[in-house]
Amino acid sequence: MRDLIKELEKFSADKNMSYGKIAKAMGIGQSTLSEVRNGTYKGDPSAVMEKIKDFLERHKEKMRRINFSCDTDVRKRVFYAIDLVKKYVASNVSEQIIESAKIAYIVGRAGIGKTHALREYARTYKAKCIFITAENNITDTVLVRKVAKELGIATNGRTEEIKDNIKAAVKFTETLVIIDEGEHLKPKVIDVMRSIADQTGIGLVIAGTEKLKHQLLSQRGEYEYLLSRAATIMQLNSLSTEDVGKIVKKFLGSDVELYDESKLSSLINLISTTVKGSARQLNNLLTLASDIASRPENVALTDGLITEAHIKAATKLLFIV
Ligand SMILES: Nc1ncnc2c1ncn2[C@@H]1O[C@H](COP(=O)(O)OP(=O)(O)O)[C@@H](O)[C@H]1O
Ligand SMILES: [Mg+2]
Known part of the structure; x- marks a missing residue:
């Protein structure tokens, strides 16, 4: 039980997320959470501990999404x-x-x-x-x-x-x-x-x-x-391929260095034709493709790098094609 609470405290510090917000996300009262943390909770804390465990579990599986802004x-x-x-x-x-x-x-x-x-x-x-x-x-x-x-x-x-x-x-x-x-x-x-x-x-x-x-x-x-x-x-106009390129590159981060130039530009072209000028669809597609790329069986093949095959697989899951 102490371990779980320690882990929650680390999560709160790492993510800079207050206990108020964490309690709200878990669906319990802020005071309940603080009492459980301080060991002053009057009732049986096991249900709350279960919620903490689930919460931490959910947040372990990271999802890569657009959390930046490009000058489109x-x-x-x-x-x-x-x-x-x-x-x-x-x-x-x-x-x-x-x-x-x-x-x-x-x-x-x-x-x-x-x-x-x-x-x-x-x-x-x-x-x-x-x-x-x-x-x-x-x-x-x-x-x-x-x-x-x-x-x-x-x-x-x-x-x-x-x-x-x-x-x-x-x-x-x-x-x-x-x-x-x-x-x-x-x-x-x-x-x-x-x-x-x-x-x-x-x-x-x-x-x-x-x-x-x-x-x-x-x-x-x-x-x-x-x-x-x-x-x-x-x-305002739809996203150009150039705009898509800016967002894709920023999304890939330092992984960009691992693509050769022509592979990267054909990947960007494929993504651009798929999302048809929509930044929202671009966000959905990149998130899903990176989730696919990070599956263990794919990591073994491409080291987590997003490929055209991952984009095509994500497209099938997102759009009616
Ligand atoms: N300049 C940008 N840089 C990075 N991502 C963007 C940018 N503009 C839009 N997005 C992504 O596209 C999504 C949809 O954009 P949004 O502003 O909600 O579209 P709209 O209001 O035109 O319907 C955003 O949540 C974000 O992920
Ligand atoms: Mg809007």
Whole structure:
């Protein structure tokens, strides 16, 4: 029992994962876990010990996945579009200008890395950045409350009142509001954020799929009005083979040195045609192929190196071909 707890403590230290998070992942209370660790648990600890054992077992089998960011064309375009709004916002503050909002719309098909890039931008932006994922049928009231919550403003009371409080809190600040999955937003809902931005000088970024673009370009009444405030409508493209190459090489890490150049480029070409421009499919394919490559019988053959055969095997498990 001490050994298991020691192992858990090592896991927590190595992974820099708090006991709160570990307890939550295992589905037990944080205090239960700490009592068991300290030997002060009143009940029978065997059920908890069993959970600890299972937890450690699950985490032994490592899964290789994309946990990094490459400078793909999508990422460049997303950053460019948000930077544009950032410049407007900064100049609004320094010149004390309040004029009609400038919105960056970012559109592209599913799976190409929109959310990945938006989150990275939000994480690294030095002033306040509010990140919201729009859900289907989200109403203006819900959106306003979400924004208020992010700003630490009371969310009870009338929507108009909350809106006024938001405006007072963000006026002439360099706040950016980024809304992801914007295809779920009705024009009336976008318009609430538009009016807050109009009156405060903050920046608004709305990203979404092609559906968002079609809605905007339909030029029907309310959308036309929102379209006229576009600082840019940034169109994103599917991943190029070059982008795929960047991600594959980073995924392979130091293993890259073990391939000869022509083998590596034909591997990248094969992967690129398989994933058809989707970063999400690329992630799925690489994870699965590396899992296949690390099976003992394959390690004996290729030392864990991912080959075209592993990519083809993974493709069969992932796609209908
Ligand atoms: N620039 C990037 N570098 C590395 N991996 C990326 C990058 N962009 C996307 N990915 C991978 O692709 C997956 C899907 O991207 P995501 O941002 O969710 O797509 P979208 O929002 O366009 O549907 C991510 O979870 C990540 O694994
Ligand atoms: Mg997304």
